[in-house]
Amino acid sequence: MKFAYYPGCSLESTGQEFDYSIRAVSKALDVELVELPDWVCCGSTSAHATSHKLALALPAQNLVIAEEQRLDPVVPCSACYNRLKTAEHAIKTNDELRKQVESLLGCRFTGEVQTKSALEAFTKDVGLTAITKRVERKLTGLKVVCYYGCLTSRPPEAVAFEDPENPQSMDKLMKALGAEPLTWSYKTDCCGASLSITKADIVYSMxxxxxxxxxxxxxxxxxxxxxxxxxxxxxRRRGGIDIPVFYFTELMGLAFGLPDTNRWFKKHMVDPMPLVRSLTETG
Structure with a gap:
């Protein structure tokens, strides 16, 4: 199985452990990731807050590169996924917008590729059966809540690949790894996103x-x-709550018995190692 890979800016900076783990897990599952050559920033908040055309043209540039590779792009970051998928949807459903974007980019958009989130690629394309077979050490006893955030499933007409209000793919994945996903009502609530920079007090509350x-x-x-x-x-935690926040691929790597998990966990602000060691000791 082969995909184009769009790491985006975050996975080369603050989210490096996500990049490390997704590459390692893909290799373990015989999934080939071909990084898009000369990919550009998706625009994220800055572009779509200032220019609608720019907000479409930036992610569309990456889609054009994926079309040249003849590979569906896999996008780990939820914000990047949202921007690429939104651009894909807008261009495929609005001929006038497509012509404007093609004029800006100086190339033709064929619409032959389908943007996928990393979660979608693993749970639907690779499949839970293949993932379960690769598990070497079940995460028995680990109780987690799956937090999808707001950008993976909204707006539903453009980006959702499952129920936008009660998604289940990550919950099913955690079960496949041997963990226990708990029921809660905040799985698609917003964390405050980039308001963390300008309105930290709001994000603390959220x-x-x-x-x-x-x-x-x-x-x-x-x-x-x-x-x-x-x-x-x-x-942006408060009240002394020190609960680890894992990328789903990190827990896949842990369950697969991959050797580089400590390298990923060292980059966390909340040390997950006491919890990881407790699973090892009881597993």
Whole structure:
């Protein structure tokens, strides 16, 4: 199985452990990731807050590169996935917008590729059966809440590959790894995103509610798909709540028995090693 790979800016900086783990897990599952040559920033908040055309043209440039590779792009970061998928949807459904973007880029957009989140690629394309077969050490006893955030499933007409209000793919994945995903009501709430820079007090309040709900549900850890969500939940915590926030690929790597997990975990703001060691000791 082969995909184009769009790491985006976060996975080369604050979210390096997501990049490391997704590459390692892909290799373990015989999935080939071909990094897009000369990829550009998706634009994220900055572009779509200032220029609608720019917000489409930047991610569309990456889609054009993927079309040249004849590979569907896999996008780990939820914000990047949202921007590429939104651009893909807009261009495929609006001929006038497509012509404008093609004029800006100086090339033709064929619409032959389908943007996939990393979560979608693993759970649907690779499949839970293949993932379960690769598990060497089940994460028995690990209670988690799955936090999808708001960008993986909204707006549903453009980006959702499952129920936008109650997604289940990450929950099913955690079960396949042997962990216990708990029921809670905050799985698609917003963490505050980039407001963490300009309105930290608002983000403290938003992440506080999410962390409180995770603890109330009985979770030992939170699992997410988004670098910004992961950063906000680990750095904007309050009330002495020190609950680890894992990328789902990190727990896949742990269950697969991959050797580089410690390298990933060292980059966390909340040390996950006490929890990881407790699983090892009881497993």
């Amino acid at each position: 992440t506080g509610r999410i962390l409180d709900a995770a603890v109330e549900a009985g979770a030992q850890a939170i699992v997410t798909t988004c670098p910004l969500c992961q950063t906000n939940l680990e750095t």
